[in-house]
Amino acid sequence: MTAPLLPPRVDVTQDTGKDTLIRLVRQEFKDCFEMLVEADEKQWHTQTPCELWEVRDMAGHLLDAAYGYLGYFRQGEHGWPTEEPRGMRAYGDALGISALEYRKVPRWEVLGRLDACATLLFDYFDRLSDEQWTAGPVPHAWVGPVPGFMMAAFQLMDYSVHNWDLRKALGKDDYVELEASDTLVPFMFGLMQITFAAERAEGVDLTVGIHLSTSKDEHWTVRVKDGALTYEPGRPKKPDASFSFPCNEFCLDVYQRTRGGTAFGDKKAIKKFRKLFFTI
Template sequence: MELLDCFDRALDEFGSRVHAVDPGRWHHGTPCAEWSVRDLVNHVTGEHLWAPVLLSGATLEEVGDRFDGDVLDDDPVGTWDRAAHASKEAFHRPGALDRPVHTSGGPVPAGDYARQMISDLTVHAWDLARGAGVDDRLDPELVSEVHAYTAPRAASWRGAGLFGPPVEVPRTAPLQDRLVAMLGRRP
């Protein structure tokens, strides 16, 4: 699958679940123990507010704290939609994937940044579905792409505290279950 097609699908997976959140479930828990549904959507929305700025060449210091705290205000769905739209436009801008992007881990190729965002969107779409009580089945092709990207990096990401220890599942479990289990979630 082409990188930008993968990115678009991951945005759609997460976005469809944002739109499916029942108003009474925004404060329900998610598989990310410290985050409610709203906290999770705020986290991912914040990342996508950063994307256009970082893809334009800004450093973390130049961005500062402008996307800290609650970015959702009174309109979580609308704020997500605006952030996702701006992020998609930024990733699709001609030449956007040709330069490095400044991240907390240092400068990385924009393609790697896109893959990290795809992985985050995909896994958090599952987390959001679980917290919101909606369908958690993800696009199988997207799951395959994310699994292939994250499997060789999972141990180092886990060491950096990005997620908990893996959950044991049978080797014959569906790939989606193996993906979320590898990232510390109980399918």
């Protein structure tokens, strides 16, 4: 399946792309919040594609994340000390469990807190100066200090993918919104890099081509060698394996929600590459 081509992608890592990224985050939050409010009590307890979570736990996670981000911004404003980043290996399990704590809180209180925290968080995004947007730094417990745009990008990842989870759980058409997924494409390669399981790559030497039907017909090269993963724009000359995706399927694939796209090349290389990532 080929996704429709979109308008040219805005570089949201630059201050000129700030309004675009914040607009997308707000829209994805709005879509998410409406689904959570409209869910009936049975749906509130429905299992989602995330193994640990029901719909109510998805709300708890999003509240937990927004609350944490508010703390990061305030910590940065005061210049308070930060701990060493905890790393993404522990991220999935830790946040998976912390979301369950909100089962102790009544549903409408959870949603009230989420609405309030998200509003405050998006106001922080709005107030970031051009320098703070592109350089920051804002402390982040799991990955370390990041520029301001990454805080908004993390939120767009969260809402875009979890909106797919919610649509799936609630029996709606399951999709990732196209402009959001196109905007996230460069960030997905960064996510591949930080979820790369180096211990599974011992002796692995692979060149992988990734073709994306997005706002442009684009190609990326991913290299796995010496226990590290690197990536860059452009088509590889002699890939061991290649994958072709619409941009929304690519986001779901990187998050290991689905095995999307079409694979080409050596079957062993395809299988080997697929196994080089841990889930968050």
